Amino acid sequence: MTEDMSQYPLRLEGSNIPMVSFKNVRKSYGPLVVLDQLYLDIDAGEMVTIIGPSGSGKTTVLRMLMTLETINGGVIYVDGEPLTHMEKNGILVPADVKHTRRIRSKIGMCFQHFNLFPHLTALQNCMEGPVQVLGISKKEASERSLELLDMVGMIEKKDQLPSRLSGGQQQRVAIARALAMRPKVMLFDEVTSALDPEVISEVTGVIRQLVGAHNLTMLMVTHQMGFAKDISDRVCFFYNGSIEEQGAPSKLFENPERKRTQQFLNAVLEAN
Amino acid sequence: MEWRWDWTWELVPRFIDATGKTLVAAGGGYAIAIVLGLVFVLAQRTPSRILAFVAREFVELIRSTPLLLQVFFVFYVGPQFGVQLSPWTSGMVAIGLHYGAYLSEVYRGGIESVPKGQWEAATAINMSMAKTYYRIIIPQALPPAIAGMGNYLVGIFKDTPMLSVIGVAELMHTANAVGSQSYRYLEPYTMVGIIFLVISLPTAFMISRFEKWVRRKMGM
Numbered sequence: 434m435t436e437d438m439s440q441y442p443l444r445l446e447g448s449n450i451p452m453v454s455f456k457n458v459r460k461s462y463g464p465l466v467v468l469d470q471l472y473l474d475i476d477a478g479e480m481v482t483i484i485g486p487s488g489s490g491k492t493t494v495l496r497m498l499m500t501l502e503t504i505n506g507g508v509i510y511v512d513g514e515p516l517t518h519m520e521k522n523g524i525l526v527p528a529d530v531k532h533t534r535r536i537r538s539k540i541g542m543c544f545q546h547f548n549l550f551p552h553l554t555a556l557q558n559c560m561e562g563p564v565q566v567l568g569i570s571k572k573e574a575s576e577r578s579l580e581l582l583d584m585v586g587m588i589e590k591k592d593q594l595p596s597r598l599s600g601g602q603q604q605r606v607a608i609a610r611a612l613a614m615r616p617k618v619m620l621f622d623e624v625t626s627a628l629d630p631e632v633i634s635e636v637t638g639v640i641r642q643l644v645g646a647h648n649l650t651m652l653m654v655t656h657q658m659g660f661a662k663d664i665s666d667r668v669c670f671f672y673n674g675s676i677e678e679q680g681a682p683s684k685l686f687e688n689p690e691r692k693r694t695q696q697f698l699n700a701v702l703e704a705n
Numbered sequence: 706m707e708w709r710w711d712w713t714w715e716l717v718p719r720f721i722d723a724t725g726k727t728l729v730a731a732g733g734g735y736a737i738a739i740v741l742g743l744v745f746v747l748a749q750r751t752p753s754r755i756l757a758f759v760a761r762e763f764v765e766l767i768r769s770t771p772l773l774l775q776v777f778f779v780f781y782v783g784p785q786f787g788v789q790l791s792p793w794t795s796g797m798v799a800i801g802l803h804y805g806a807y808l809s810e811v812y813r814g815g816i817e818s819v820p821k822g823q824w825e826a827a828t829a830i831n832m833s834m835a836k837t838y839y840r841i842i843i844p845q846a847l848p849p850a851i852a853g854m855g856n857y858l859v860g861i862f863k864d865t866p867m868l869s870v871i872g873v874a875e876l877m878h879t880a881n882a883v884g885s886q887s888y889r890y891l892e893p894y895t896m897v898g899i900i901f902l903v904i905s906l907p908t909a910f911m912i913s914r915f916e917k918w919v920r921r922k923m924g925m
Binding site for chain 1: 820822823825826828829830831832833834836840841844845923
């Protein structure tokens with residue numbers, strides 16, 4: 434099944450273009466459709482949270498945006514330019530490595546299991562990208578990284594290997610590592626799910642700081658409903674591969690319109 | 706027949722010389738194998754299906770045929786295709802090819818032991834594929850591969866006698882030469898056995914120490 438790519442603009446234009454835009458995005462694994470006809474725009478500086486039952490495709494949204502998953506239809510735009518595609522002879526074709534890397538440089542991601550580089554210290558983890566990818570000097574990368582490690586409260590552990598750090602500490606280093614690349618968009622994929630309950634606030638506290646201090650666009654998948662309600666500008670409830678309901682957190686958490694949203698929220702409340 | 710100490714001592718300088726040559730042959734072959742193994746494993750992992758297929762079949766071919774045959778091929782068949790190599794070079798190339806194929810499997814195991822999340826984290830900081838291998842994956846793939854790499858180092862050392870058949874003056878070649886001159890084989894062959902033991906055993910021990918040290922150093 435080939436898609437008519439001429440229906441998609443080569444780039445988004447206008448005065449108020451979204452930072453991230455999913456247009457008619459489809460993802461399937463063989464016959465299993467994970468996401469279908471996904472349309473989602475995220476404005477610059479907006480904090481959007483995705484909630485939903487497991488298997489609803491919410492993590493896939495983040496992974497597609499980070500280019501960890503290919504898409505099977507539609508186009509994803511970042512900062513007005515296509516991420517998954519590029520222009521060739523006036524039409525969009527699948528992006529090559531060079532184009533992917535250029536657009537991807539605007540995106541950073543933190544993972545559920547931290548994925549720090551185990552052979553590098555906390556500081557080296559943060560410096561790796563700036564030095565090896567951005568090509569800035571070690572001195573400058575080190576200054577930038579130390580500043581970020583300080584912000585996440587990990588400056589004292591800067592010379593420790595990840596194996597010597599607790600989960601919460603590793604996740605804070607991972608946030609610093611991602612920020613050291615100066616992304617415009619940050620993705621948080623269940624960053625507190627692998628943590629012990631008492632250290633969750635270490636990590637959510639850092640993310641709260643980001644909301645206030647940086648002009649970052651953030652997209653987060655989480656099971657921490659209270660946290661989502663506190664800090665999100667908008668919450669999207671995913672069900673079965675599409676957005677069932679979205680809106681301001683006060684609206685979605687207190688007055689959900691859809692029955693499935695109500696059921697999900699009730700089930701989560703019950704579990705807590 | 707009794708052991709002749711006086712003659713044994715007389716032979717020592719020749720065997721020391723041959724030991725040096727054996728170590729050079731093993732070391733040279735190992736160096737080639739280490740690099741070729743990496744080439745083989747990376748070729749098998751490229752997006753190019755043709756290259757991956759050719760590399761995989763080539764590794765299979767080498768692993769399924771005897772080293773001795775490969776030594777003969779490089780030394781005797783090579784010249785017919787215009788590749789004329791000295792016995793020394795032929796021997797090292799053959800060993801390098803043979804063990805490169807085995808080492809590529811060791812590397813593959815090491816690379817596959819690196820969690821998928823490491824690749825993803827490298828993508829998330831926008832690393833190129835080459836740097837992802839060089840900076841992130843290979844450093845982590847190495848410690849689990851050290852044991853296997855060490856085994857093959859000892860294996861190469863023990864396989865150097867095969868090079869005697871194309872006239873490389875390593876230990877076995879020397880022992881044969883001494884034996885056929887004097888018709889006494891007890892001392893030279895025993896010495897060869899002892900020399901192999903004296904080198905192999907500590908090497909294996911050092912490798913396992915080294916592996917533990919690397920793992921500790923890398924926080925694994």
